Amino acid sequence: MAKVPEMELMNKGTTACPGCGAAHAMRYMLKALGKKTMINIPACCWAVIPGVYPSRNLEIPLLYTAFETTGASSSGVRAALNAKGIDPREITVVGFAGDGGTADIGIQALSGCLERGTDTIQVMYDNEAYMNTGIQRSGETPYGAWTTTTPVGSQKAWKKNPKKNMMEVVNAHGIPYAATVSIGHPESMIEKIQKAKDIPGPKFIHIYAPCPTGWRSDPSNTIELCKLAVDSCVFPLYEIEDGKYNIYKKPKNKIPVKDYLKLQGRFRHLPEEEVEMIQENVDKEWELLLKKEEFTND
Amino acid sequence: MSEMKIVSGNFAAAYGAKLSRVEVVAAYPITPQTEVVEKIAELVAEGEMDSEYIKVESEHSAMAACIAASNAGARAYTASSAHGLALMHELLIWASGARLPVVMTNINRAMGPPWSVWADHHDTLAQKGTGQLQFFCESNQEVLDSVIMAYKICEDEDIMLPAMVVEDAFILSHTKEPVEIYDQELVDEFLPSYDPDYKLDVDQPLGFGSLGMPDWYMDFRYKIAEAFEKAPDKIMEVNKEFEEVFGRDPGGLIEEYKTDGVDVLIVTMGSISSTSKDVIDELREEGHNVGLARLRTFRPFPVEEFRKLTKGVNVVGVMDRSYTFGHGGDAAREIKDALYGHRDVILKDYIVGLGGRDLTPKILKNVMLDAISLQDKGLDKEIEWVDLKINQERWRR
Amino acid sequence: MKTLSEEEVFRIVIDPKDHRDLPRAVITDCPSHLMTKTGSWRTLRPIVDLEECIKCGICWKFCPDVSIEVKEEGAVVDYDYCKGCGICAKECPVDAIDMKKEADYV
Numbered sequence: 117m118a119k120v121p122e123m124e125l126m127n128k129g130t131t132a133c134p135g136c137g138a139a140h141a142m143r144y145m146l147k148a149l150g151k152k153t154m155i156n157i158p159a160c161c162w163a164v165i166p167g168v169y170p171s172r173n174l175e176i177p178l179l180y181t182a183f184e185t186t187g188a189s190s191s192g193v194r195a196a197l198n199a200k201g202i203d204p205r206e207i208t209v210v211g212f213a214g215d216g217g218t219a220d221i222g223i224q225a226l227s228g229c230l231e232r233g234t235d236t237i238q239v240m241y242d243n244e245a246y247m248n249t250g251i252q253r254s255g256e257t258p259y260g261a262w263t264t265t266t267p268v269g270s271q272k273a274w275k276k277n278p279k280k281n282m283m284e285v286v287n288a289h290g291i292p293y294a295a296t297v298s299i300g301h302p303e304s305m306i307e308k309i310q311k312a313k314d315i316p317g318p319k320f321i322h323i324y325a326p327c328p329t330g331w332r333s334d335p336s337n338t339i340e341l342c343k344l345a346v347d348s349c350v351f352p353l354y355e356i357e358d359g360k361y362n363i364y365k366k367p368k369n370k371i372p373v374k375d376y377l378k379l380q381g382r383f384r385h386l387p388e389e390e391v392e393m394i395q396e397n398v399d400k401e402w403e404l405l406l407k408k409e410e411f412t413n414d
Numbered sequence: 415m416s417e418m419k420i421v422s423g424n425f426a427a428a429y430g431a432k433l434s435r436v437e438v439v440a441a442y443p444i445t446p447q448t449e450v451v452e453k454i455a456e457l458v459a460e461g462e463m464d465s466e467y468i469k470v471e472s473e474h475s476a477m478a479a480c481i482a483a484s485n486a487g488a489r490a491y492t493a494s495s496a497h498g499l500a501l502m503h504e505l506l507i508w509a510s511g512a513r514l515p516v517v518m519t520n521i522n523r524a525m526g527p528p529w530s531v532w533a534d535h536h537d538t539l540a541q542k543g544t545g546q547l548q549f550f551c552e553s554n555q556e557v558l559d560s561v562i563m564a565y566k567i568c569e570d571e572d573i574m575l576p577a578m579v580v581e582d583a584f585i586l587s588h589t590k591e592p593v594e595i596y597d598q599e600l601v602d603e604f605l606p607s608y609d610p611d612y613k614l615d616v617d618q619p620l621g622f623g624s625l626g627m628p629d630w631y632m633d634f635r636y637k638i639a640e641a642f643e644k645a646p647d648k649i650m651e652v653n654k655e656f657e658e659v660f661g662r663d664p665g666g667l668i669e670e671y672k673t674d675g676v677d678v679l680i681v682t683m684g685s686i687s688s689t690s691k692d693v694i695d696e697l698r699e700e701g702h703n704v705g706l707a708r709l710r711t712f713r714p715f716p717v718e719e720f721r722k723l724t725k726g727v728n729v730v731g732v733m734d735r736s737y738t739f740g741h742g743g744d745a746a747r748e749i750k751d752a753l754y755g756h757r758d759v760i761l762k763d764y765i766v767g768l769g770g771r772d773l774t775p776k777i778l779k780n781v782m783l784d785a786i787s788l789q790d791k792g793l794d795k796e797i798e799w800v801d802l803k804i805n806q807e808r809w810r811r
Numbered sequence: 812m813k814t815l816s817e818e819e820v821f822r823i824v825i826d827p828k829d830h831r832d833l834p835r836a837v838i839t840d841c842p843s844h845l846m847t848k849t850g851s852w853r854t855l856r857p858i859v860d861l862e863e864c865i866k867c868g869i870c871w872k873f874c875p876d877v878s879i880e881v882k883e884e885g886a887v888v889d890y891d892y893c894k895g896c897g898i899c900a901k902e903c904p905v906d907a908i909d910m911k912k913e914a915d916y917v
Contacts, residue, residue: 120872124877128844128889128892130847132875132876134895134896135897137875143875166624167624167846168625168627170827170846171839171846172621173842178620179486180621181478184478185475185478188475191440191470191482192483193483195437195488196466196483199438199488207616228471228472232468232469336898338898511836511837612838622837622839633833
C-alpha cells in the first residue's frame with residue numbers, strides 16, 4: 117500500500133474542534149485527489165471549519181451550498197465543466213457532506229445525482245449525528261447512542277432505530293463504485309479514493325469520522341476509535357464495485373463491541389443486555405456482509 | 415435568417431434560452447411549464463441547442479444545479495411554475511445573495527389548495543422579496559425577447575443578479591402567436607458569452623458563500639441594494655439597445671398606452687393588458703379620458719416612473735391578479751407606496767382573475783368604468799374583489 | 812479573471828475597510844492560517860522527546876491540524892496552531908510525546 121502523500125491542500129488554522137475526525141477526512145481526501153478538484157459543501161461542520169469571511173483554508177475551489185443540495189450542486193458543477201469541454205477525468209467534482217446532508221435532508225439530491233449518472237464522487241463524512249447544529253440525532257446515529265434529541269432521561273430515550281445503511285442505498289442505484297473508508301486507516305482511505313477518482317460516473321465514499329465533542333470521547337482517542345470500530349466489525353471496511361462486494365480489511369482478531377463502546381460517553385448509559393444486543397446485531401451484520409461478498413463474487 | 419413562427423409562450427421561452435446560448439439547463443416538469451423543458455430536450459436531442467440538460471429530481475435541485483453551474487462560469491437557465499417556484503424559494507434568495515445571473519421563466523399559476531393550473535400572479539409575487547428581478551410579459555414575442563434581455567441585464571458587472579421572466583399560464587404558455595425567432599448571429603452580437611470575474615477555477619482556489627459574521631453580513635446586503643438601485647437605468651439602457659438591434663421595444667419598466675394627459679390611469683400586468691388595451695380604445699371613443707400603464711418590471715419597482723406617470727391623474731385603478739392576505743393586492747400596494755408623499759390620487763385596488771377566472775372585455779370595461787366613476791363619487795372602498803359568485807351580476811352586465 | 816495588485820489583495824482580501832472593498836458576493840481568499848492562530852485554544856501541549864523520536868512520521872500523519880512535522884532533529888510542533896488534542900501523543904509508537912499542562916509553559 118502506498119504511503120500517505122506529503123502534499124497538503126488543507127491549511128492550518130481551521131476552526132475544527134481539537135481531535136476532529138472531519139478535519140482528518142478532508143485532509144486525507146485532498147491528499148488522494150490533488151489540486152484539480154472542485155468541491156461543493158452544504159451546511160455542516162465543514163461549512164464553518166474553513167472560517168468566517170474572508171478566511172478560506174483549502175487550496176482548491178470551494179462552493180458552499182444550501183443544505184439539501186449536495187448532489188444537485190455537484191451535477192451543476194459537472195454540467196458547467198462539460199459545457200466548457202473539460203474532460204471529467206481532468207477535474208474531479210466532489211460533493212462533500214456530513215451524514216445529514218447526505219443521508220437525511222440530502223438524500224433526494226444524492227439519489228437524483230447518482231441516478232442520472234453525474235461524474236462525481238459523493239462523499240459522506242459520517243460523525244453519526246447533526247454535529248454542526250449541536251449533536252442532534254441523524255439517520256446515521258447508531259442504535260443506543262445518546263444525542264440531544266435522543267437523550268436518555270428516565271424514559272431511556274436513547275436512539276432505538278438502527279443506522280441507515282447508505283452503502284446499500286447507493287448500491288441500489290447501480291453505481292460503478294462505493295467504498296467505506298476510515299480516517300484511522302489513511303493509506304487504504306487514500307487508495308480507495310484515488311481508485312474512485314479514475315472511474316467514470318457516480319461514486320460514493322462513506323468516511324468514518326469520529327467526533328470527540330458529539331461522541332463524548334477524549335480528543336486523543338479519535339484515531340484509536342477508528343481502529344476499534346474496524347476491528348470489532350462495527351464499521352467494516354469494504355468496497356462495492358459494479359455490485360461485487362469486497363471486504364478489504366478483515367480483522368485478524370475480532371474484538372468485542374464493548375471495547376469500542378466504552379471509550380465513548382454517548383454509550384455509557386447502556387445496560388448490559390443492550391450491549392449484548394448490539395454485539396448480536398454487529399455479528400449478524402458481519403455474517404451477512406461476508407455472505408454478500410461470497411454471493412456477488414461467484 | 416430570422417423567421418416568423420407560430421409558437422406558444424412555452425416554446426418562445428425555450429427559443430429564448432436557445433438563442434441566449436445557455437450552457438446549462440436544469441429543470442423539473444410542472445404544468446403548465448412542461449413544454450418549455452420538453453422543447454429544450456428536443457432541441458438538445460436534435461443537436462440544435464448546445465446545452466447540458468440536467469434532468470433534476472425536483473425544482474429545489476433545479477435551482478441548486480443552476481446556482482452551482484453559474485458559479486462554475488456557465489450561463490444557466492431553468493423554468494417552473496406555482497408550487498415548483500415555491501419549492502425553489504430558499505434558492506431564489508440564495509442566487510441573489512450569491513450574485514449569480516441565473517435567468518428563469520415562471521409560468522404564472524395559482525397556488526393550491528385548491529389545486530389549480532390556471533393563470534394567477536400569486537406564485538411570482540409571493541417571491542417578490544427574494545432579491546430577483548421580475549419581468550411580466552404580455553405576449554409570446556415579449557417572452558422570447560425578455561429572456562435574451564434578462565441575460566444581458568443580469569450579467570452586467572454592476573448588476574449580477576438573478577431574474578425571472580414570467581408569463582401567464584395557458585393564456586400565453588399554451589396559446590400560439592406569431593413570434594419572430596431572431597437570427598442567432600444577431601443575438602450573438604447583442605449578447606456576448608458569459609464571462610464572470612470570479613468563478614470556480616482550480617488555478618485560483620477561492621471560497622464562494624462562506625460564513626459572514628454580523629460585522630460584514632450587512633455590508634454584503636447593502637451591495638445588493640446598490641445593484642438594485644442601478645437596475646432601472648440598466649434595464650432601460652438594454653431595452654433601448656434591444657430596440658435598436660431587433661426593431662422592437664419589449665416594454666422597459668412600464669409600457670405606456672395612451673397615457674398622455676389622462677384623468678384616469680388603469681394599471682395591469684401580464685396578458686390581461688392586451689384585452690384591456692382594446693377596452694381602453696373603446697372607452698376613449700366613448701369620450702372617457704383614460705389610459706393604461708402596463709407594469710412590466712415588478713422588481714425593481716419603477717417608483718420614479720409611476721410618480722412621473724401619475725402627474726395630473728385623478729384616479730389610478732390597479733388590477734391585481736394576486737392578493738396578499740391581510741394586506742392587499744401586490745401591485746396596488748407598491749404603487750401606493752411609490753406615490754406616498756408625491757401624488758394625491760384616488761387609488762383603487764381591483765382583485766381580478768385569480769385561479770384563471772376569465773376576464774372578458776365586458777368585465778374589464780366595468781372595472782374601468784368603476785374607476786372612472788370615482789372621479790365624481792370619490793373612493794367607495796380601497797379593495798374590490800371583482801366577479802366573485804356573489805357579485806357576478808354587477809361585473810358582467 | 813480580474814487580477815489584483817499585492818496591495819489591493821491585502822486591502823481587499825485580508826483587511827477590507829467598507830463595502831466598497833468587498834467582492835460582489837462573499838468570496839473568500841485569505842488563507843486561514845493568516846487569520847486564525849488556534850494555538851491559543853490549548854489546555855495541554857505536546858512535548859516531543861527528540862532523543863526518543865524515531866522520525867517515523869506517524870504523528871504528522873494523524874495530526875488533524877497539520878501542526879506537527881518531521882524535521883532534521885525530529886518531530887517539531889507548530890505551537891501557533893496546535894490545539895493540544897493529544898492524538899500525536901496517543902499514536903506515537905515509541906511514546907516520545909507527552910501531553911503537559913499548557914499553563915506550565917505560558
